[in-house]
Amino acid sequence: MSEIANGNSSAVLPAAPESPVKLAPEEPPPPASAPGQALRFMDRRPGVYSWLRVKKKFPHMWCPGCGLGAVLGAFTRALIQQDYSKDEVVVVSGIGCTGRIPVYLDCNTLHTTHGRALTFATGIKLVKPHLKVIVFMGDGDALAIGGNHFIHACRRNLGVTAIVVNNSIYGMTGGQVSPTTPSGKRGTTAPMGNIEQPFDTCALAIGAGASFVARATVYHYNLMEKLMCQAMSHDGFALLEIVSNCQTFYGRLNKAGTHIDMLKQMRDCAVTYSPALDVAKAAREGKDIVIGVLKQEHERKEYCALYEEEVVRPSQGSQVIGH
Amino acid sequence: MDIQPGKPQLLSGNEAVAYGALVAGARFFAGYPITPSTEIAEIMAVEQPKVGGKFIQMEDEIASLGAVIGASLAGAKSFTATSGPGFSLMQEHIGFAAMAEVPCVVVNVMRGGPSTGLPTKTSQADIMQAKYGSHGDYPSIALMPNSVLECFTLTIKAFNLAEKFRLPVTLLSDEVIGHMREKVVLPAPETLEIIDRVAPTVPPDWYQHYPATSTGIAPMASFGTGYRFHVTGLTHDPYGFPTERPDEIEALLQKLKNKEIHNPKDLTMVEEYMLKDAEICILAVGSVARSARQAVKMLRRYNIRAGLLRPQIVWPFPKIPVEEMLEQVQFVLIPEMNVGQVRKEVERLAKDPRHNIRGLNVMNSCMITAEQIVERVLAMELKSKGARKGGRVHV
Numbered sequence: 039m040s041e042i043a044n045g046n047s048s049a050v051l052p053a054a055p056e057s058p059v060k061l062a063p064e065e066p067p068p069p070a071s072a073p074g075q076a077l078r079f080m081d082r083r084p085g086v087y088s089w090l091r092v093k094k095k096f097p098h099m100w101c102p103g104c105g106l107g108a109v110l111g112a113f114t115r116a117l118i119q120q121d122y123s124k125d126e127v128v129v130v131s132g133i134g135c136t137g138r139i140p141v142y143l144d145c146n147t148l149h150t151t152h153g154r155a156l157t158f159a160t161g162i163k164l165v166k167p168h169l170k171v172i173v174f175m176g177d178g179d180a181l182a183i184g185g186n187h188f189i190h191a192c193r194r195n196l197g198v199t200a201i202v203v204n205n206s207i208y209g210m211t212g213g214q215v216s217p218t219t220p221s222g223k224r225g226t227t228a229p230m231g232n233i234e235q236p237f238d239t240c241a242l243a244i245g246a247g248a249s250f251v252a253r254a255t256v257y258h259y260n261l262m263e264k265l266m267c268q269a270m271s272h273d274g275f276a277l278l279e280i281v282s283n284c285q286t287f288y289g290r291l292n293k294a295g296t297h298i299d300m301l302k303q304m305r306d307c308a309v310t311y312s313p314a315l316d317v318a319k320a321a322r323e324g325k326d327i328v329i330g331v332l333k334q335e336h337e338r339k340e341y342c343a344l345y346e347e348e349v350v351r352p353s354q355g356s357q358v359i360g361h
Numbered sequence: 362m363d364i365q366p367g368k369p370q371l372l373s374g375n376e377a378v379a380y381g382a383l384v385a386g387a388r389f390f391a392g393y394p395i396t397p398s399t400e401i402a403e404i405m406a407v408e409q410p411k412v413g414g415k416f417i418q419m420e421d422e423i424a425s426l427g428a429v430i431g432a433s434l435a436g437a438k439s440f441t442a443t444s445g446p447g448f449s450l451m452q453e454h455i456g457f458a459a460m461a462e463v464p465c466v467v468v469n470v471m472r473g474g475p476s477t478g479l480p481t482k483t484s485q486a487d488i489m490q491a492k493y494g495s496h497g498d499y500p501s502i503a504l505m506p507n508s509v510l511e512c513f514t515l516t517i518k519a520f521n522l523a524e525k526f527r528l529p530v531t532l533l534s535d536e537v538i539g540h541m542r543e544k545v546v547l548p549a550p551e552t553l554e555i556i557d558r559v560a561p562t563v564p565p566d567w568y569q570h571y572p573a574t575s576t577g578i579a580p581m582a583s584f585g586t587g588y589r590f591h592v593t594g595l596t597h598d599p600y601g602f603p604t605e606r607p608d609e610i611e612a613l614l615q616k617l618k619n620k621e622i623h624n625p626k627d628l629t630m631v632e633e634y635m636l637k638d639a640e641i642c643i644l645a646v647g648s649v650a651r652s653a654r655q656a657v658k659m660l661r662r663y664n665i666r667a668g669l670l671r672p673q674i675v676w677p678f679p680k681i682p683v684e685e686m687l688e689q690v691q692f693v694l695i696p697e698m699n700v701g702q703v704r705k706e707v708e709r710l711a712k713d714p715r716h717n718i719r720g721l722n723v724m725n726s727c728m729i730t731a732e733q734i735v736e737r738v739l740a741m742e743l744k745s746k747g748a749r750k751g752g753r754v755h756v
Contacts, residue, residue: 094602125587130431141591141602146584148434149593149603150427151457157424161431161439162584164415165389169435169585187427190420350410358411359380359404360364360550 086114089124091144098142100135103297105256105282109203110139112259113172116266128171130159132179134210135284136203139174153184156191159198167197167342170270177204181217181237192246195274196341201266202239202277205284213287224291240332243277249335250276253311256283257304258329268331274340281327366547374512374538375442377545378468379404381516382440384550386557387466388414389439391428393421393447396480397536398470401442422447426454430463434592436558436583438520440466445474445487448494456495457594458529459617462571464558464581466519471535473726482726483536485647486699491531492676498614500577500621502628503531503676505647506538509545514553515673521556522627526620527581533675535698537648537728561588569599573612577620621677630674631682635661639668641738642690644683646675646703648728649696655731660738667738678706687711692741696721696729717741 090096100106117127127145131137133152140147146169150158155173163171180188180202191200207225208214215225215232218239222231243251250272254262262280269276283289283300294300309315309325311332320328339347364372364380372380379401382390390405392398402418409416414437419425425441432439443451448469458465471487473479491503502522506515516532523530561568561580570590572579582588591601596613598604621628632650635657636642645653650671660667670686672679687693687710695704695718704720711718721737723729 094600124589125585128584141593145589147589147591148431148584149591149595151453151594154423154427154454157419157427158431158434160417160419160424161389161391161428161433162435164417164428165432165435165437165439166585186420187424190424345410345415349416353407353410356411357363358383359408360366360384360547 085118086111089114089117089144090142095142099138101286103283103285104135105205105280105284105297106135106139106203108256108259109136109201109262109280109282110142112263113139113201113266114143116263116270119263119267120270122170126169128159128162128169129174130155130162130171131174132176132184134176134179134208135205136174136176137179153179153182154187155179156184156187156198156200160191160194160196163196163198164342164345170199171197172199172201172270175200175202176209177202177206177218177239178208178216181239181242185217189242189246192243192248192275192277194341195247195249195338197274199269199272199276199278201269202279203282204239204279205282205288206236207284207288207291209284209287213284213291223288225287226291239279240277240328244333248277248333249274249338250331251333252277252331253279253281253327253329255281255304255308255327255329257301258308261329265331272334274335274338364547366549369544369546371542372509372545372547373400373540373542374506374509374534375400375470375540376404377509377512377547378442378516378532378534378539379408380547381513382466382520383408383412384513384553385438385517385520385555387438387440387520388412389429389432389437390414390441391417391419391425391432391439392441392443393419393425395422395444395447397472397539398442398444398447398468400539401468401470422450423453426451426458426465426467429465430454430458430461433463433465434584436586438464438524438558440468440520442468442470444470444472444480445478445484446476448487448490452490452494455529455531456497456499459495459499459501460497460594461592462527462581463529463592464523464527465529466516466523466532467529468516468532468534470539471533479726481536483648483728484698484724484726485533485535485649486702486724487533488646488675488699488702491533498618500526500528500617501531501676502526502528502621502674503533504630504673505533505675506673507647507650507671508538509541509543510547511673512538513545513547517553517555518630521554524556524558525627526578526624528620531676533647535648560586565589570601571597571599571613571616573599573616575619576623577616578624625681628674628677629679629681630672631679632669632671632673633682634669634671636668636670636686639666640690641665641667641692641694641742642670642686643667643734643738644670644672644686644693644695644703644707645697646672649698652729652731653696653734656734656738659731659735663739665738665742675703678710680710683707683710687713687716691717691745692738693718694721694734694738694741695719696723696734696737698723698729700724717745
């Protein structure tokens with residue numbers, strides 16, 4: 039018998055039917071944290087709602103106007119476009135505002151420790167290479183505390199998609215400078231302005247050997263969705279940086295205005311990458327956000343395939359210890 | 362390396378751990394090189410691909426345990442091996458695995474500390490770290506082998522406990538056990554009990570990843586099997602979703618604690634040697650218990666009724682056997698290669714002030730010998746006889 043019949047069920051479940059396995063529940067009991075019946079209709083609607091844990095977790099916890107809403111929207115649409123099944127997608131995240139993305143998605147989700155999301159993703163992908171593993175990280179998460187894991191994941195070329203949502207500040211802890219805060223910009227821990235040089239996430243990933251590197255902003259919504267699809271279908275480690283806005287802290291501390299103003303600034307500062315683009319010249323003209331696919335290597339083998347080919351196949355047939 | 366169960370052969374502790382893990386069904390290893398545990402990683406790099414498992418050398422120990430937890434969530438029995446400095450780094454993810462209830466095994470081949478300490482010398486100073494190393498109240502299980510054979514059997518036991526209780530389990534080996542080669546006859550794998558993870562049988566919509574059970578034991582689904590669940594290190598409700606409701610937080614932490622206290626049958630494992638009629642008990646763990654056993658034999662030759670009590674599972678601490686022993690004996694001597702980490706636990710259980718508990722603490726990185734223990738017991742014995750007679754005794 040199942041665990042329900044053994045009396046291990048929680049009080050949330052209804053009285054155990056005689057054969058719980060046979061009676062597929064058309065109406066699963068509401069979880070303890072369900073906000074109410076009002077939202078129940080939503081998960082029957084097609085499209086993005088089918089990928090969200092609408093009944094359980096909404097409304098979300100981000101500030102009004104936060105770029106993460108657009109990121110989540112684009113991501114669910116990208117998942118629909120890619121036609122993945124919910125059971126084959128694993129979304130992993132670290133800590134911070136961006137780290138809260140998985141809890142809203144109705145798939146296999148894992149919210150890990152600060153900066154280490156890529157290491158968990160490595161374990162999952164190695165054991166089940168057929169799963170689509172997508173990792174969401176913030177800028178502090180990926181580049182400060184997780185910097186070491188980030189560069190090594192780039193180097194390994196494991197088939198994991200890393201999406202770094204870069205809002206140039208630590209939002210959840212209240213506006214401290216991050217490794218991507220531009221020089222001179224303020225945070226609560228740099229009241230006179232940041233005296234450090236920021237990381238260029240994409241340049242770092244290219245230098246570390248990632249085989250797919252791209253950048254979008256939350257203003258360029260369609261591009262973001264397209265690049266998410268491209269990154270997820272890339273066979274190897276894919277990095278997508280999404281420049282986002284934090285009007286609550288970055289905007290307020292640096293007098294950058296509302297989220298609308300920050301989006302407009304993204305529009306004005308963005309320039310699409312092409313091999314002929316003179317990045318330095320564009321930066322001098324104020325166009326310092328280079329968007330589009332910055333690097334894509336097709337020839338390089340993905341780690342799991344390489345492991346299968348170079349490690350597993352040669353050791354087949356040799357004696358296992360104890361036999 | 363060739364291992365043949367059922368035949369006498371010469372093996373080191375680390376080799377036995379590696380083979381034990383394979384027999385237990387470990388199919389994922391992530392690690393980082395560190396003396397004196399590196400042999401385990403080296404053997405895994407060779408053997409895992411042969412049995413359909415995966416090996417990866419990560420960028421540090423934090424990443425190693427992260428990958429191990431990820432692999433375990435994906436359904437593979439996973440483990441890592443390290444030593445003191447790496448064990449310190451892993452504490453973050455040991456706490457995560459305890460909170461998120463992810464089964465995994467961490468082998469800590471102890472070396473001298475603190476910090477970089479003595480990479481090639483032995484110690485038993487990580488016993489308290491295995492219990493309290495990560496922040497917050499979480500249940501800990503730790504096993505201590507004292508021989509190459511036990512490196513094999515207790516590794517399997519560690520995997521069984523990890524899978525059953527959905528917890529990180531620590532195997533506290535040490536440099537002496539890990540690198541010592543001794544004659545050993547390993548039991549045939551078919552004769553050993555192997556516990557595998559219990560998959561849920563309920564329909565996916567009914568599945569709770571963290572159901573409230575009195576013992577804390579529950580079936581566990583893996584990623585990619587149709588059960589879509591959320592795993593987080595935040596305090597969570599039975600479905601795994603973050604919660605800040607005081608009643609749910611209390612229930613979660615109580616459930617974690619219950620794993621330790623509501624399963625004494627599974628989590629008590631001690632060896633007694635000549636303890637039935639003993640007046641003096643030597644309580645020792647790990648490699649030191651080898652010397653202690655020898656010391657008991659020597660003391661019996663002097664007609665001193667000594668006995669040995671050796672907890673094989675040190676965490677949770679074996680309360681009942683130790684309390685029974687304290688009721689029975691006049692003296693307890695606890696030899697250990699640290700400042701007295703086990704002794705403090707025994708003292709906590711000794712409610713009666715007449716209990717005479719003494720330590721023999723050696724921290725010079727050298728193994729405690731049987732002679733040192735005998736000498737100490739004789740001194741205690743003489744002192745007490747002198748005290749009884751009312752005379753002065755020079756020790």
